[in-house]
Amino acid sequence: MIDTPADLLEKLSGPVLPGGTIGIFGGGQLGRMMGIAARSMGYKVHVLDPDPACSAGYIADTVIEAGWNDRWAAANLARESSTVTLEIEQVSILSLDEAARWAPMRPGAAMLAIIQDRVEQKDWLNKHGFPTGPYRAVRSQEQLGEAVKELAGPVFVKSARGGYDGRGQAKLGFGGDVVDDAAILQAWQDVGATDCVAERALDLAKEISVMVARAPNGEVRVYPPAENFHENQILSWSVIPASVPDELAARAQNIAGEIADTFALEGLLAVEMFITTDGQLLVNELAPRPHNSYHGSERACTTGQFEQAIRAACDLPLGDVSMVQPTAIANLLGDVWLNDDGTEKQPAFDQALAIPGVRLTLYEKLKPRKGRKMGHLSAVGATADEARERVLAAKARL
Ligand SMILES: Nc1ncnc2c1ncn2[C@@H]1O[C@H](COP(=O)(O)OP(=O)(O)OP(=O)(O)O)[C@@H](O)[C@H]1O
Ligand SMILES: [Mg+2]
Numbered sequence: 001m002i003d004t005p006a007d008l009l010e011k012l013s014g015p016v017l018p019g020g021t022i023g024i025f026g027g028g029q030l031g032r033m034m035g036i037a038a039r040s041m042g043y044k045v046h047v048l049d050p051d052p053a054c055s056a057g058y059i060a061d062t063v064i065e066a067g068w069n070d071r072w073a074a075a076n077l078a079r080e081s082s083t084v085t086l087e088i089e090q091v092s093i094l095s096l097d098e099a100a101r102w103a104p105m106r107p108g109a110a111m112l113a114i115i116q117d118r119v120e121q122k123d124w125l126n127k128h129g130f131p132t133g134p135y136r137a138v139r140s141q142e143q144l145g146e147a148v149k150e151l152a153g154p155v156f157v158k159s160a161r162g163g164y165d166g167r168g169q170a171k172l173g174f175g176g177d178v179v180d181d182a183a184i185l186q187a188w189q190d191v192g193a194t195d196c197v198a199e200r201a202l203d204l205a206k207e208i209s210v211m212v213a214r215a216p217n218g219e220v221r222v223y224p225p226a227e228n229f230h231e232n233q234i235l236s237w238s239v240i241p242a243s244v245p246d247e248l249a250a251r252a253q254n255i256a257g258e259i260a261d262t263f264a265l266e267g268l269l270a271v272e273m274f275i276t277t278d279g280q281l282l283v284n285e286l287a288p289r290p291h292n293s294y295h296g297s298e299r300a301c302t303t304g305q306f307e308q309a310i311r312a313a314c315d316l317p318l319g320d321v322s323m324v325q326p327t328a329i330a331n332l333l334g335d336v337w338l339n340d341d342g343t344e345k346q347p348a349f350d351q352a353l354a355i356p357g358v359r360l361t362l363y364e365k366l367k368p369r370k371g372r373k374m375g376h377l378s379a380v381g382a383t384a385d386e387a388r389e390r391v392l393a394a395k396a397r398l
Pocket of ligand 1: 133156158163164165166167199200201202203204207230233234235272284285
Protein backbone atom coordinates (compact mmCIF):
# COMPACT_ATOMS: atom_id res chain seq x y z
CA MET A 1 0.00 0.00 0.00
CA ILE A 2 1.44 3.41 -0.88
CA ASP A 3 0.19 6.82 0.06
CA THR A 4 2.95 9.29 -0.74
CA PRO A 5 5.30 9.97 -3.69
CA ALA A 6 8.18 8.69 -1.55
CA ASP A 7 6.43 5.33 -1.28
CA LEU A 8 6.15 5.15 -5.06
CA LEU A 9 9.83 5.98 -5.46
CA GLU A 10 10.67 3.11 -3.19
CA LYS A 11 8.45 0.81 -5.25
CA LEU A 12 10.19 1.92 -8.42
CA SER A 13 13.72 1.24 -7.22
CA GLY A 14 15.22 -2.22 -7.40
CA PRO A 15 13.69 -5.65 -7.83
CA VAL A 16 10.42 -6.81 -6.30
CA LEU A 17 11.38 -9.79 -4.18
CA PRO A 18 9.25 -12.80 -3.07
CA GLY A 19 6.77 -11.74 -0.42
CA GLY A 20 5.75 -8.84 -2.66
CA THR A 21 2.46 -8.66 -4.52
CA ILE A 22 1.94 -8.92 -8.27
CA GLY A 23 -1.06 -7.03 -9.65
CA ILE A 24 -2.49 -8.42 -12.89
CA PHE A 25 -4.98 -6.76 -15.22
CA GLY A 26 -7.00 -9.72 -16.47
CA GLY A 27 -7.94 -13.02 -14.87
CA GLY A 28 -8.31 -15.27 -17.90
CA GLN A 29 -6.11 -18.30 -18.47
CA LEU A 30 -3.01 -16.18 -19.09
CA GLY A 31 -3.50 -14.23 -15.87
CA ARG A 32 -4.15 -17.48 -14.06
CA MET A 33 -0.95 -19.13 -15.28
CA MET A 34 1.09 -15.98 -14.56
CA GLY A 35 -0.45 -16.00 -11.10
CA ILE A 36 0.45 -19.65 -10.55
CA ALA A 37 4.06 -18.91 -11.56
CA ALA A 38 4.09 -15.93 -9.17
CA ARG A 39 2.70 -17.99 -6.29
CA SER A 40 5.28 -20.72 -6.94
CA MET A 41 7.95 -18.07 -6.50
CA GLY A 42 6.46 -16.81 -3.24
CA TYR A 43 4.50 -13.75 -4.39
CA LYS A 44 0.96 -12.75 -3.58
CA VAL A 45 -1.40 -12.20 -6.50
CA HIS A 46 -4.05 -9.51 -7.04
CA VAL A 47 -6.20 -9.70 -10.13
CA LEU A 48 -8.57 -7.21 -11.73
CA ASP A 49 -11.22 -8.66 -14.03
CA PRO A 50 -14.81 -7.83 -15.02
CA ASP A 51 -15.81 -11.41 -14.15
CA PRO A 52 -15.54 -12.30 -10.44
CA ALA A 53 -15.71 -16.00 -11.41
CA CYS A 54 -12.72 -15.66 -13.73
CA SER A 55 -10.19 -18.42 -14.27
CA ALA A 56 -7.51 -16.70 -12.14
CA GLY A 57 -9.96 -16.28 -9.27
CA TYR A 58 -9.13 -19.78 -8.00
CA ILE A 59 -5.46 -18.96 -7.52
CA ALA A 60 -5.48 -15.24 -6.68
CA ASP A 61 -5.42 -13.74 -3.19
CA THR A 62 -7.88 -11.07 -4.29
CA VAL A 63 -10.02 -10.39 -7.33
CA ILE A 64 -11.19 -6.84 -7.95
CA GLU A 65 -14.34 -7.00 -10.06
CA ALA A 66 -14.03 -4.09 -12.45
CA GLY A 67 -13.97 -3.14 -16.10
CA TRP A 68 -10.93 -2.22 -18.20
CA ASN A 69 -11.77 1.48 -18.02
CA ASP A 70 -12.41 1.70 -14.28
CA ARG A 71 -9.64 4.05 -13.15
CA TRP A 72 -10.60 3.92 -9.52
CA ALA A 73 -10.29 0.14 -9.49
CA ALA A 74 -6.99 0.37 -11.39
CA ALA A 75 -5.65 2.64 -8.68
CA ASN A 76 -6.79 0.21 -6.01
CA LEU A 77 -5.10 -2.70 -7.78
CA ALA A 78 -1.80 -0.80 -8.04
CA ARG A 79 -1.85 0.62 -4.53
CA GLU A 80 -2.05 -2.91 -3.14
CA SER A 81 0.63 -4.26 -5.51
CA SER A 82 4.42 -4.06 -5.60
CA THR A 83 4.34 -4.15 -9.41
CA VAL A 84 1.54 -4.44 -11.98
CA THR A 85 1.40 -6.36 -15.25
CA LEU A 86 -1.33 -7.51 -17.63
CA GLU A 87 -2.64 -10.48 -19.59
CA ILE A 88 -4.83 -8.53 -22.01
CA GLU A 89 -4.00 -5.57 -24.23
CA GLN A 90 -7.42 -3.93 -24.10
CA VAL A 91 -7.04 -2.29 -20.68
CA SER A 92 -7.78 1.42 -21.17
CA ILE A 93 -4.81 3.75 -21.31
CA LEU A 94 -6.36 5.89 -18.57
CA SER A 95 -6.43 2.84 -16.27
CA LEU A 96 -2.81 1.99 -17.12
CA ASP A 97 -1.74 5.58 -16.47
CA GLU A 98 -3.62 5.55 -13.19
CA ALA A 99 -1.95 2.28 -12.14
CA ALA A 100 1.46 3.73 -13.03
CA ARG A 101 0.92 6.47 -10.43
CA TRP A 102 0.93 3.85 -7.69
CA ALA A 103 3.28 1.09 -8.79
CA PRO A 104 5.57 0.18 -11.70
CA MET A 105 3.29 -0.67 -14.64
CA ARG A 106 5.03 -3.23 -16.86
CA PRO A 107 4.52 -3.16 -19.82
CA GLY A 108 3.82 0.57 -19.98
CA ALA A 109 0.95 2.55 -21.47
CA ALA A 110 2.92 4.12 -24.34
CA MET A 111 3.51 0.79 -26.08
CA LEU A 112 0.00 -0.44 -25.26
CA ALA A 113 -1.55 2.63 -26.87
CA ILE A 114 0.08 1.69 -30.18
CA ILE A 115 -0.61 -2.03 -29.96
CA GLN A 116 -4.28 -1.61 -29.01
CA ASP A 117 -5.10 -0.24 -32.43
CA ARG A 118 -4.33 -2.50 -35.39
CA VAL A 119 -3.88 0.46 -37.70
CA GLU A 120 -1.48 2.27 -35.42
CA GLN A 121 0.35 -0.98 -34.77
CA LYS A 122 0.87 -1.67 -38.47
CA ASP A 123 1.83 1.95 -39.16
CA TRP A 124 4.35 1.78 -36.31
CA LEU A 125 5.86 -1.46 -37.63
CA ASN A 126 6.27 -0.04 -41.12
CA LYS A 127 7.61 3.28 -39.88
CA HIS A 128 10.33 1.39 -38.01
CA GLY A 129 11.21 -0.84 -40.93
CA PHE A 130 9.51 -4.05 -39.77
CA PRO A 131 7.79 -5.73 -42.73
CA THR A 132 4.02 -6.38 -42.82
CA GLY A 133 1.74 -7.49 -45.64
CA PRO A 134 -0.20 -4.89 -47.68
CA TYR A 135 -3.07 -3.21 -45.76
CA ARG A 136 -5.32 -0.17 -45.77
CA ALA A 137 -6.80 1.74 -42.85
CA VAL A 138 -10.58 1.91 -43.28
CA ARG A 139 -12.99 4.29 -41.54
CA SER A 140 -16.16 3.90 -43.62
CA GLN A 141 -18.02 1.52 -45.87
CA GLU A 142 -16.88 3.57 -48.90
CA GLN A 143 -13.24 3.32 -47.84
CA LEU A 144 -13.65 -0.42 -47.45
CA GLY A 145 -14.82 -0.64 -51.07
CA GLU A 146 -11.80 1.37 -52.25
CA ALA A 147 -9.39 -0.67 -50.11
CA VAL A 148 -10.66 -3.95 -51.53
CA LYS A 149 -10.14 -2.66 -55.07
CA GLU A 150 -6.62 -1.45 -54.29
CA LEU A 151 -5.58 -4.62 -52.49
CA ALA A 152 -6.79 -6.61 -55.52
CA GLY A 153 -7.62 -10.09 -54.24
CA PRO A 154 -9.20 -11.70 -51.19
CA VAL A 155 -8.97 -9.59 -48.02
CA PHE A 156 -9.35 -9.97 -44.28
CA VAL A 157 -11.23 -7.10 -42.63
CA LYS A 158 -10.37 -6.70 -38.95
CA SER A 159 -11.74 -4.20 -36.46
CA ALA A 160 -8.97 -1.88 -35.32
CA ARG A 161 -9.73 -2.51 -31.68
CA GLY A 162 -10.78 -5.34 -29.45
CA GLY A 163 -10.70 -8.47 -31.66
CA TYR A 164 -9.14 -11.81 -30.74
CA ASP A 165 -9.37 -15.40 -31.95
CA GLY A 166 -10.70 -14.10 -35.24
CA ARG A 167 -13.58 -12.19 -33.60
CA GLY A 168 -14.38 -8.81 -35.10
CA GLN A 169 -13.18 -10.09 -38.47
CA ALA A 170 -14.72 -10.67 -41.88
CA LYS A 171 -13.45 -12.10 -45.14
CA LEU A 172 -14.08 -10.77 -48.63
CA GLY A 173 -13.49 -12.33 -52.02
CA PHE A 174 -12.45 -15.77 -50.83
CA GLY A 175 -12.99 -18.80 -53.09
CA GLY A 176 -14.03 -16.60 -56.01
CA ASP A 177 -16.88 -14.85 -54.09
CA VAL A 178 -17.98 -11.67 -55.85
CA VAL A 179 -17.23 -8.52 -53.91
CA ASP A 180 -20.22 -6.31 -54.71
CA ASP A 181 -21.72 -3.47 -52.65
CA ALA A 182 -23.85 -5.91 -50.67
CA ALA A 183 -20.80 -8.02 -49.70
CA ILE A 184 -18.93 -4.90 -48.63
CA LEU A 185 -21.85 -3.67 -46.54
CA GLN A 186 -22.09 -7.10 -44.91
CA ALA A 187 -18.35 -7.17 -44.06
CA TRP A 188 -18.51 -3.60 -42.75
CA GLN A 189 -21.38 -4.60 -40.46
CA ASP A 190 -19.69 -7.87 -39.43
CA VAL A 191 -16.70 -6.00 -38.02
CA GLY A 192 -19.06 -3.66 -36.15
CA ALA A 193 -19.24 -0.73 -38.61
CA THR A 194 -16.19 0.77 -36.98
CA ASP A 195 -12.57 1.70 -37.74
CA CYS A 196 -10.84 -1.31 -39.18
CA VAL A 197 -8.00 -2.52 -41.31
CA ALA A 198 -8.26 -4.35 -44.62
CA GLU A 199 -5.38 -6.76 -45.22
CA ARG A 200 -4.57 -8.66 -48.37
CA ALA A 201 -5.01 -12.38 -47.68
CA LEU A 202 -1.53 -13.80 -48.06
CA ASP A 203 -0.57 -17.27 -49.30
CA LEU A 204 0.98 -18.71 -46.17
CA ALA A 205 3.59 -21.44 -46.16
CA LYS A 206 3.78 -21.38 -42.36
CA GLU A 207 2.93 -19.28 -39.34
CA ILE A 208 5.42 -18.77 -36.53
CA SER A 209 5.64 -16.59 -33.46
CA VAL A 210 8.60 -15.36 -31.48
CA MET A 211 8.35 -14.52 -27.79
CA VAL A 212 10.74 -11.90 -26.47
CA ALA A 213 11.22 -10.78 -22.89
CA ARG A 214 12.85 -7.50 -21.95
CA ALA A 215 13.61 -6.39 -18.41
CA PRO A 216 13.43 -2.79 -17.17
CA ASN A 217 17.26 -2.79 -17.13
CA GLY A 218 17.35 -3.55 -20.86
CA GLU A 219 18.26 -7.23 -20.70
CA VAL A 220 16.63 -9.11 -23.61
CA ARG A 221 15.89 -12.81 -24.07
CA VAL A 222 14.45 -14.12 -27.32
CA TYR A 223 12.79 -17.57 -27.30
CA PRO A 224 13.18 -20.13 -30.08
CA PRO A 225 10.37 -19.60 -32.64
CA ALA A 226 7.11 -21.53 -32.25
CA GLU A 227 5.29 -22.95 -35.26
CA ASN A 228 1.56 -22.35 -35.22
CA PHE A 229 -1.39 -23.88 -36.99
CA HIS A 230 -4.73 -22.07 -37.05
CA GLU A 231 -8.20 -23.37 -37.86
CA ASN A 232 -10.98 -20.84 -38.45
CA GLN A 233 -8.51 -18.13 -37.37
CA ILE A 234 -8.09 -19.73 -33.93
CA LEU A 235 -4.81 -21.32 -32.87
CA SER A 236 -5.24 -25.09 -33.03
CA TRP A 237 -1.77 -26.42 -32.25
CA SER A 238 1.72 -25.07 -31.76
CA VAL A 239 5.21 -26.59 -31.59
CA ILE A 240 8.50 -25.30 -30.17
CA PRO A 241 10.90 -25.25 -31.99
CA ALA A 242 9.41 -24.30 -35.36
CA SER A 243 10.65 -26.38 -38.29
CA VAL A 244 12.27 -23.58 -40.27
CA PRO A 245 15.81 -23.07 -41.59
CA ASP A 246 18.26 -21.71 -38.99
CA GLU A 247 18.78 -18.56 -41.05
CA LEU A 248 15.06 -17.79 -41.03
CA ALA A 249 14.71 -18.54 -37.31
CA ALA A 250 17.59 -16.16 -36.62
CA ARG A 251 15.99 -13.45 -38.78
CA ALA A 252 12.67 -13.86 -36.97
CA GLN A 253 14.37 -13.68 -33.58
CA ASN A 254 16.23 -10.59 -34.68
CA ILE A 255 13.01 -8.85 -35.68
CA ALA A 256 11.42 -9.70 -32.32
CA GLY A 257 14.45 -8.47 -30.37
CA GLU A 258 14.57 -5.22 -32.33
CA ILE A 259 10.86 -4.56 -31.83
CA ALA A 260 11.28 -5.08 -28.08
CA ASP A 261 14.24 -2.68 -27.98
CA THR A 262 12.52 -0.05 -30.12
CA PHE A 263 9.54 -0.07 -27.75
CA ALA A 264 11.85 -0.20 -24.69
CA LEU A 265 9.55 -3.07 -23.67
CA GLU A 266 9.27 -3.99 -20.00
CA GLY A 267 7.68 -7.43 -20.01
CA LEU A 268 6.85 -9.96 -22.70
CA LEU A 269 5.98 -9.44 -26.34
CA ALA A 270 4.81 -12.17 -28.70
CA VAL A 271 5.46 -11.34 -32.34
CA GLU A 272 3.16 -13.32 -34.65
CA MET A 273 4.70 -13.77 -38.09
CA PHE A 274 3.76 -15.09 -41.51
CA ILE A 275 6.08 -16.97 -43.85
CA THR A 276 4.56 -16.62 -47.32
CA THR A 277 4.81 -19.19 -50.10
CA ASP A 278 7.13 -16.78 -51.95
CA GLY A 279 9.51 -16.78 -48.99
CA GLN A 280 8.76 -13.45 -47.28
CA LEU A 281 8.88 -13.14 -43.49
CA LEU A 282 6.21 -10.63 -42.38
CA VAL A 283 4.92 -9.46 -39.01
CA ASN A 284 1.23 -10.28 -38.51
CA GLU A 285 0.57 -8.76 -35.09
CA LEU A 286 2.00 -8.05 -31.65
CA ALA A 287 0.77 -9.26 -28.25
CA PRO A 288 2.43 -7.58 -25.22
CA ARG A 289 1.90 -10.49 -22.80
CA PRO A 290 2.17 -14.27 -22.49
CA HIS A 291 0.83 -15.97 -25.61
CA ASN A 292 -1.13 -19.12 -26.39
CA SER A 293 1.58 -20.27 -28.81
CA TYR A 294 4.14 -20.32 -25.98
CA HIS A 295 2.27 -22.56 -23.54
CA GLY A 296 4.77 -25.18 -24.68
CA SER A 297 7.64 -23.05 -23.33
CA GLU A 298 6.88 -24.42 -19.85
CA ARG A 299 8.34 -27.72 -20.99
CA ALA A 300 10.34 -26.76 -24.09
CA CYS A 301 12.57 -24.08 -22.56
CA THR A 302 14.65 -23.66 -19.43
CA THR A 303 12.37 -20.82 -18.30
CA GLY A 304 8.69 -20.85 -19.27
CA GLN A 305 6.88 -17.72 -20.42
CA PHE A 306 4.85 -17.26 -17.23
CA GLU A 307 7.82 -17.26 -14.88
CA GLN A 308 9.59 -14.97 -17.36
CA ALA A 309 6.66 -12.54 -17.25
CA ILE A 310 6.92 -12.41 -13.45
CA ARG A 311 10.68 -11.94 -13.57
CA ALA A 312 10.32 -9.04 -16.02
CA ALA A 313 7.52 -7.42 -13.99
CA CYS A 314 9.65 -7.72 -10.84
CA ASP A 315 12.85 -6.44 -12.47
CA LEU A 316 14.59 -9.71 -11.62
CA PRO A 317 17.26 -11.23 -13.88
CA LEU A 318 15.55 -12.89 -16.84
CA GLY A 319 15.71 -16.67 -17.11
CA ASP A 320 17.58 -18.68 -19.72
CA VAL A 321 15.36 -19.51 -22.70
CA SER A 322 17.37 -22.23 -24.38
CA MET A 323 15.68 -25.43 -25.58
CA VAL A 324 15.22 -28.33 -23.19
CA GLN A 325 13.07 -30.61 -25.35
CA PRO A 326 10.70 -30.24 -28.32
CA THR A 327 7.15 -29.61 -27.05
CA ALA A 328 3.79 -29.29 -28.75
CA ILE A 329 0.46 -28.04 -27.44
CA ALA A 330 -3.07 -28.47 -28.75
CA ASN A 331 -5.84 -26.14 -27.64
CA LEU A 332 -9.00 -27.59 -26.13
CA LEU A 333 -11.96 -25.46 -27.15
CA GLY A 334 -15.40 -25.76 -25.59
CA ASP A 335 -16.41 -27.83 -28.62
CA VAL A 336 -14.56 -30.80 -27.09
CA TRP A 337 -17.11 -30.82 -24.23
CA LEU A 338 -20.18 -30.47 -26.44
CA ASN A 339 -22.28 -33.06 -28.24
CA ASP A 340 -23.84 -32.17 -31.60
CA ASP A 341 -27.14 -31.38 -29.87
CA GLY A 342 -25.43 -28.90 -27.54
CA THR A 343 -25.52 -31.10 -24.42
CA GLU A 344 -22.32 -31.49 -22.43
CA LYS A 345 -20.07 -34.53 -22.25
CA GLN A 346 -16.92 -35.46 -20.35
CA PRO A 347 -13.92 -35.76 -22.70
CA ALA A 348 -11.92 -39.02 -22.36
CA PHE A 349 -8.91 -37.46 -20.62
CA ASP A 350 -7.87 -40.85 -19.25
CA GLN A 351 -7.38 -42.08 -22.81
CA ALA A 352 -5.44 -38.98 -23.86
CA LEU A 353 -3.12 -39.10 -20.85
CA ALA A 354 -2.13 -42.68 -21.63
CA ILE A 355 0.06 -41.42 -24.49
CA PRO A 356 3.69 -40.99 -23.37
CA GLY A 357 4.84 -37.42 -22.78
CA VAL A 358 1.33 -35.95 -22.62
CA ARG A 359 0.08 -33.56 -19.94
CA LEU A 360 -3.22 -31.77 -19.39
CA THR A 361 -3.77 -28.14 -18.37
CA LEU A 362 -7.32 -26.89 -17.73
CA TYR A 363 -8.29 -23.33 -16.92
CA GLU A 364 -11.25 -24.07 -14.59
CA LYS A 365 -13.74 -22.34 -16.85
CA LEU A 366 -17.14 -23.61 -15.86
CA LYS A 367 -19.15 -23.21 -19.03
CA PRO A 368 -17.90 -24.80 -22.26
CA ARG A 369 -18.87 -22.78 -25.31
CA LYS A 370 -17.97 -23.32 -28.94
CA GLY A 371 -14.65 -21.63 -29.66
CA ARG A 372 -13.93 -20.88 -25.98
CA LYS A 373 -10.42 -21.84 -24.87
CA MET A 374 -10.92 -24.24 -21.94
CA GLY A 375 -7.44 -25.76 -21.65
CA HIS A 376 -4.68 -27.40 -23.61
CA LEU A 377 -2.78 -30.64 -23.93
CA SER A 378 0.99 -30.63 -24.18
CA ALA A 379 3.40 -33.33 -25.27
CA VAL A 380 7.16 -33.63 -25.37
CA GLY A 381 9.01 -35.75 -27.93
CA ALA A 382 12.48 -36.54 -29.20
CA THR A 383 11.70 -34.33 -32.21
CA ALA A 384 9.22 -31.54 -32.91
CA ASP A 385 7.33 -33.93 -35.21
CA GLU A 386 7.05 -36.57 -32.52
CA ALA A 387 5.81 -34.02 -29.99
CA ARG A 388 3.17 -32.78 -32.43
CA GLU A 389 2.07 -36.28 -33.41
CA ARG A 390 1.66 -37.21 -29.75
CA VAL A 391 -0.36 -34.16 -28.81
CA LEU A 392 -2.65 -34.52 -31.83
CA ALA A 393 -3.11 -38.23 -31.14
CA ALA A 394 -4.00 -37.40 -27.54
CA LYS A 395 -6.51 -34.80 -28.63
CA ALA A 396 -8.07 -37.22 -31.11
CA ARG A 397 -8.76 -39.64 -28.22
CA LEU A 398 -10.92 -37.10 -26.37
N1 LIG B 1 -3.65 -11.21 -44.05
C1 LIG B 1 -3.76 -12.51 -43.77
N2 LIG B 1 -3.40 -13.44 -44.67
C2 LIG B 1 -3.52 -14.77 -44.39
N3 LIG B 1 -3.99 -15.26 -43.23
C3 LIG B 1 -4.38 -14.39 -42.29
C4 LIG B 1 -4.29 -12.98 -42.51
N4 LIG B 1 -4.75 -12.37 -41.40
C5 LIG B 1 -5.12 -13.34 -40.54
N5 LIG B 1 -4.91 -14.56 -41.05
C6 LIG B 1 -5.17 -15.85 -40.38
O1 LIG B 1 -6.02 -15.64 -39.26
C7 LIG B 1 -5.32 -15.84 -38.03
C8 LIG B 1 -5.78 -14.86 -36.98
O2 LIG B 1 -5.55 -13.54 -37.42
P1 LIG B 1 -5.08 -12.42 -36.38
O3 LIG B 1 -3.88 -12.87 -35.67
O4 LIG B 1 -4.97 -11.15 -37.12
O5 LIG B 1 -6.40 -12.36 -35.51
P2 LIG B 1 -6.69 -12.33 -33.96
O6 LIG B 1 -8.15 -12.26 -33.85
O7 LIG B 1 -5.88 -11.28 -33.35
O8 LIG B 1 -6.23 -13.74 -33.52
P3 LIG B 1 -5.45 -14.22 -32.21
O9 LIG B 1 -6.12 -13.61 -31.05
O10 LIG B 1 -5.61 -15.71 -32.28
O11 LIG B 1 -4.03 -13.80 -32.42
C9 LIG B 1 -3.85 -15.69 -38.41
O12 LIG B 1 -3.00 -16.30 -37.48
C10 LIG B 1 -3.87 -16.36 -39.79
O13 LIG B 1 -3.97 -17.76 -39.68
MG1 LIG C 1 -3.22 -13.36 -34.01
